[in-house]
Amino acid sequence: MKNHLSRLLERCLGQQSQRRELWAASLGCLVGSCLIITAIQIYADTRMSTENGSRASNFVTLNKKVEGGILLNLAQQNKAFSTEEIDRVKQLPGVVDIGGFSRNQFPVTVHIWPAGKVGLGAAARADLFFESIPDRFLDQLPDAWQWDANQSVVPIMVPKFYLDLWNFGLAPSRSEYPALSPEAASSMPVEIFIGDSPPTRLLGRFVAFSKRINSVLVPASFLEWANSKFGGEETETYYFVWTNGTIEGPPLSLNQLREQKEDGNTLVSPIEQPSEKIRLYDALKQGVTTAGPARLIVRLDNSDDQEFFKGVESLGYETNREAPQQDWVRKGANLLTLVLTAVGSVLSLLSLATFSSSFRLLVLQAGESVRDLILLGFSSTVIARIFIFRFTAIFVPIWAISLLLIYMAKFFLVNYADEYGLFLETGLGWPTWGGAFLYATLFVWINQRVIRRSVSSFS
Amino acid sequence: MNLSLQKIIPHPLPPALVSSSDVWGEEVSFTCGTSTLLEAQSGKGKSTLLHILYGIRKDFDGFCHLDGTDISSLCATQWQHLRSSKFSLLFQDLRLFKHLSLRENLNLVPERDPQAPTLQEMCERLQIDHLLDRAIHTLSLGQRQRAALIRSLAKPYQWLFLDEPFSHLDEANASEAALLIRESTKRNQSGLLLTSLQSQSPLACDRSLHL
Numbered sequence: 197m198k199n200h201l202s203r204l205l206e207r208c209l210g211q212q213s214q215r216r217e218l219w220a221a222s223l224g225c226l227v228g229s230c231l232i233i234t235a236i237q238i239y240a241d242t243r244m245s246t247e248n249g250s251r252a253s254n255f256v257t258l259n260k261k262v263e264g265g266i267l268l269n270l271a272q273q274n275k276a277f278s279t280e281e282i283d284r285v286k287q288l289p290g291v292v293d294i295g296g297f298s299r300n301q302f303p304v305t306v307h308i309w310p311a312g313k314v315g316l317g318a319a320a321r322a323d324l325f326f327e328s329i330p331d332r333f334l335d336q337l338p339d340a341w342q343w344d345a346n347q348s349v350v351p352i353m354v355p356k357f358y359l360d361l362w363n364f365g366l367a368p369s370r371s372e373y374p375a376l377s378p379e380a381a382s383s384m385p386v387e388i389f390i391g392d393s394p395p396t397r398l399l400g401r402f403v404a405f406s407k408r409i410n411s412v413l414v415p416a417s418f419l420e421w422a423n424s425k426f427g428g429e430e431t432e433t434y435y436f437v438w439t440n441g442t443i444e445g446p447p448l449s450l451n452q453l454r455e456q457k458e459d460g461n462t463l464v465s466p467i468e469q470p471s472e473k474i475r476l477y478d479a480l481k482q483g484v485t486t487a488g489p490a491r492l493i494v495r496l497d498n499s500d501d502q503e504f505f506k507g508v509e510s511l512g513y514e515t516n517r518e519a520p521q522q523d524w525v526r527k528g529a530n531l532l533t534l535v536l537t538a539v540g541s542v543l544s545l546l547s548l549a550t551f552s553s554s555f556r557l558l559v560l561q562a563g564e565s566v567r568d569l570i571l572l573g574f575s576s577t578v579i580a581r582i583f584i585f586r587f588t589a590i591f592v593p594i595w596a597i598s599l600l601l602i603y604m605a606k607f608f609l610v611n612y613a614d615e616y617g618l619f620l621e622t623g624l625g626w627p628t629w630g631g632a633f634l635y636a637t638l639f640v641w642i643n644q645r646v647i648r649r650s651v652s653s654f655s
Numbered sequence: 656m657n658l659s660l661q662k663i664i665p666h667p668l669p670p671a672l673v674s675s676s677d678v679w680g681e682e683v684s685f686t687c688g689t690s691t692l693l694e695a696q697s698g699k700g701k702s703t704l705l706h707i708l709y710g711i712r713k714d715f716d717g718f719c720h721l722d723g724t725d726i727s728s729l730c731a732t733q734w735q736h737l738r739s740s741k742f743s744l745l746f747q748d749l750r751l752f753k754h755l756s757l758r759e760n761l762n763l764v765p766e767r768d769p770q771a772p773t774l775q776e777m778c779e780r781l782q783i784d785h786l787l788d789r790a791i792h793t794l795s796l797g798q799r800q801r802a803a804l805i806r807s808l809a810k811p812y813q814w815l816f817l818d819e820p821f822s823h824l825d826e827a828n829a830s831e832a833a834l835l836i837r838e839s840t841k842r843n844q845s846g847l848l849l850t851s852l853q854s855q856s857p858l859a860c861d862r863s864l865h866l
Contacts, residue, residue, distance in 0.1 A: 204763050208752050568750045571711065573739030573765040573810070576731065655731040 202582070208569065209562045209582050217554040222594055224547030229598035229635065231540025235533050236631035237602060241620050242529035243627075255333065255408055257297075257516045258285065258492040258508060276488045281511075288507040290496045295333050296489025297411065298419050300326040301427030305395070307387040310373050314385050314399075318372040326352075328416040333493045335408035340401070343418040350388060350400040353413040359405050378405055391426045409493070410516065435464035438473055450480060548639060552646040555587055559650035567654045580644075580651040587643050595636050599624070656722055656741065656813045658685040658708060658846070663717035665703045672699060677864040680717075687813055690840065690847035694854045695866035701850035702747050704866065705816045708848070709744050710734045739765040743812035747819050747850075749803040751791045758787040761806050768811040770842055777805045780831055797823040804832055808839045815840055817849045821857050833858035 260277070277285075277296070286294055304324045311317030331337060340351045359381055367375045376384070386400035406413070434447040439462075447467045453476060460477030496504055508515050559566060569579055603624055610620045624632075660683045664673055673679045678693070679700065685691055695701050706712040707719060710726060719726045721737075729737070738744075751760050761774045771777075778784035781801040786794060791802065800823045807815065817836065821829040836858055840847045849860060 200762070204755075204759055207759065208755060208763060565752060568752070569763075570735070571709070571738065571744070571746075571750065572763070573735060573737075575735045575739075575765075578765075652731070655734070 205569070205574070205579065205582050206585075208565055209579070210586075217550060217557070218590060221547050221550035221554055222590055224543055224550060225591065225639075226594045226598060228540050228542075228544030228547045229595055229632075230601055231536050232544055232635055233598055233602045233628060233632050234605070235536035235540055237606060237624055237628045238529055238536065239533045240625040240627040242533065244621065244625070254292075254496050256494045256496060256504075257410070258494060258513045259490060259516070261512060261514050276490050277492055278488055282488065282492065284511060285492060285494065285508075285513075289503040291494055291504065292497050293332070293495040295330045295493045297327045297329055297491040297493065298416065298423075298489060300419060301423045302391050303395075305389040306400070307389070309385045309387070310376065312383060312385070314387060319387070320366070320373065324412055326414045326419060326422075327411045327491075328414055328419040329409065329411075329493055330416065333409070333495070334413075335406055336404050338404045340403040341415060343415040343421075345421055348399060350398055350414055350418055351403040352386060352400045353404045353406050353409070354402060355410050356405040356407045357410075381405070390422060396426065411491075434467045435476075435479055436467060436470055438463040438465065443470070453480070544635075544639075548642060551587065551591075551639075551643055555583055555643060555647050556650045558586075559583060559647060563654060566651055570654055576648070576651045576655050580648045583647045583651065584644050587647065588640065591636070591639060591643070595632070595639075599632055602628070656687045656846070658814070659683065659720045661718040661720070663704075663707065663715050663719060665700055665707065665712070666714040666716070668700050668703070672866075676700075676866050678704065678866055683864070685814075685846055685848065687846040688844050689862070690849065690858075690860040692854075692856055692858075692860040692863040693848060693850045693866055694852070694856075694863055695850075696852060699866045701866055702818050705744060705818050705848065705850065708814075709738070709742060709816060740811045741813045742816065743807045743810045743814070744816040745803055745807040745818055745820050747822075749799055751799055751803055751806075753792040754790070756788050756790055757783065757794065757802055760791055760802060761787075761809060764806060764810050766811055767809055768843070771809055771839065774805065774809060777808065777835060780835055781805065781828060782831075797825070797828065800824060801828065801832065804836070808835065812843060812845055814846045814848070815843075817847070819850055819852065822852070826857075829857040 258277075282294065282296070285291065304326055305321065306324050307314075307319040307321050309316060309319050331341070334341075334353070336353075338351075341353070343351060359376065359378065362373070362381075363375045367373045374380075382402050384402065386402065388398040388400045389395035390398065400414075434449055435453060436443045436447050437445060437453070443465075453464065460475060460480070462476040463473040464476050464479050465471065465473045505515060566579055570576060606620075606624060607622065610622050613620045660678065660681070662680050662682065663678070664680050668679060676695075676699070677683070693701055693704060703712060707715055708726075710729065713727065721729075752763065755763065757778075758774070761778075772780075775784060775787075778787060781804070783794075783798050783801050783805075786798060791799060794802065800820070804817070804820055807817070815836070820836070821832060824832060833856075836847070839845075847860065849856060849858060854863060854865075
């Protein structure tokens with residue numbers, strides 16, 4: 197009976213239409229909804245990306261500056277951080293955690309076989325280095341990131357941009373090198389040749405592509421094992437040898453001095469500070485100390501902590517901030533969010549105004565019927581409900597289509613963004629759903645209010 | 656549920672008409688369960704009085720009380736309640752929905768009086784049952800007047816206001832309509848206010864007042 201009466205009321209009040217105005221309002225509402233929901237989604241993605249990004253850019257690598265000519269740098273190969281220096285870095289503001297890069301103490305050459313099998317096709321050959329950092333600093337920790345002495349394959353992690361360089365730099369210029377997806381690159385066998393005459397051959401595999409660490413990483417357990425087995429003297433410090441108040445001959449390494457000079461009282465001076473003469477005995481004693489890491493990875497609680505960067509500069513170190521494009525992406529996305537929100541809001545307001553005025557006009561056009569129904573004893577709420585249903589029947593599909601469009605756009609965008617190294621979560625985030633529901637609620641509430649007031653004016 | 660008028664004078668009414676009226680400017684009571692014929696020539700305010708009592712017009716001086724309550728103080732919700740279940744008005748201009756069929760018009764009431772005869776029965780008695788599925792605008796004025804009367808009798812009410820209900824009816828239909836009204840008001844034990852151009856009406860009332 198109620199339904200029958202509602203249908204009758206619908207028929208009674210359904211004669212009037214504002215077709216053109218409602219089409220315009222619907223279109224405006226569709227575009228406005230899309231823009232606003234997109235803006236919310238972009239904002240959510242940016243926040244998520246920024247959080248990820250801040251995790252990435254919260255990690256800073258430090259090293260000592262390399263300056264001067266080749267000869268000087270040959271003599272100053274030891275750019276390692278001492279324990280005291282590491283402690284000083286630890287004291288800098290904003291430092292949460294600090295770790296050192298361990299590196300190989302042996303020559304490494306790798307042969308990469310892009311065809312997927314050793315000996316098949318051409319191999320890319322390169323002299324390389326290995327480093328390791330504590331696992332807690334890695335941005336990804338694949339299952340294969342384990343190594344023990346019984347394991348035949350060495351897991352290797354390289355920066356993601358190495359793969360990009362291969363795909364967009366090397367592969368297009370060399371027909372024998374195919375472009376590689378991360379999966380294909382992971383299946384390439386890598387021959388690792390360690391040491392000289394004759395080198396030891398090991399097999400390796402790329403297990404992950406880091407977006408945080410710009411280095412060729414291997415598990416710390418492997419590097420320790422390899423250094424102990426194949427490593428030599430880690431550092432070579434060069435000294436001038438003084439004889440009768442003058443420097444005699446070319447600078448010699450500690451090893452060479454140890455072998456050639458038996459007299460511990462011979463005066464020597466470091467190549468970088470020739471005036472500071474010390475006894476060979478003392479120089480040899482200093483040389484025994486274990487060298488620290490040449491690079492440090494530091495986790496900050498705030499990637500923009502200027503105090504930290506000033507401190508680093510005053511200590512004379514260089515920083516290498518990871519993923520610097522994050523800032524650009526964040527700024528761009530924020531601007532886009534702002535523009536979309538502004539345009540979307542204007543369109544939505546226009547559409548809201550058009551909807552409201554169209555429905556107010558609809559009620560006015562049906563004024564005689566509305567008045568007669570009220571005089572018959574129908575409540576204005578029941579009559580308004582008929583118009584509200586009509587509004588909802590237009591608005592809800594528009595709103596749902598907007599969400600569907602954004603969902604589909606996001607689906608394609610995720611894949612697209614991934615190609616550019618940006619990670620986006622699939623689907624719409626909860627802020628988008630929340631925002632979309634809030635937007636719909638507001639839109640419906642305002643129109644409901646306008647309709648109710650218009651109907652009530654006939655009471 | 657009784658109605659009382661205290662010196663009611665509608666604003667548009669010429670002062671000359673007030674002095675000669677039994678209602679305007681007087682104190683008049685209408686008791687539920689009684690019927691009153693309000694007789695006057697055209698333009699004397701018959702419809703105006705019913706509209707004042709039904710809460711449509713507010714442009715009058717004096718007071719109108721419903722069981723002691725000044726009707727001017729009633730809110731929209733209270734009027735809605737009165738119109739849906741306590742008052743029923745047959746408008747002079749009928750106020751039927753032209754784009755609906757006769758059946759749809761008769762069904763379009765907020766509440767149905769469960770004790771009232773069915774719409775079919777009432778239509779049969781007033782000889783419009785064969786027109787139930789016809790669009791209302793295709794019916795004659797007399798047929799439409801009978802339709803509007805049936806609609807007003809289909810609602811529950813304690814007061815029935817009929818504004819010239821027989822003005823477009825032939826004698827036979829007017830008599831049958833009067834009988835139907837009498838049965839309905841008796842069943843509902845309701846009050847009846849009926850306006851007419853003549854002092855004689857097909858429906859005999861307990862008293863007659865001249866406007």
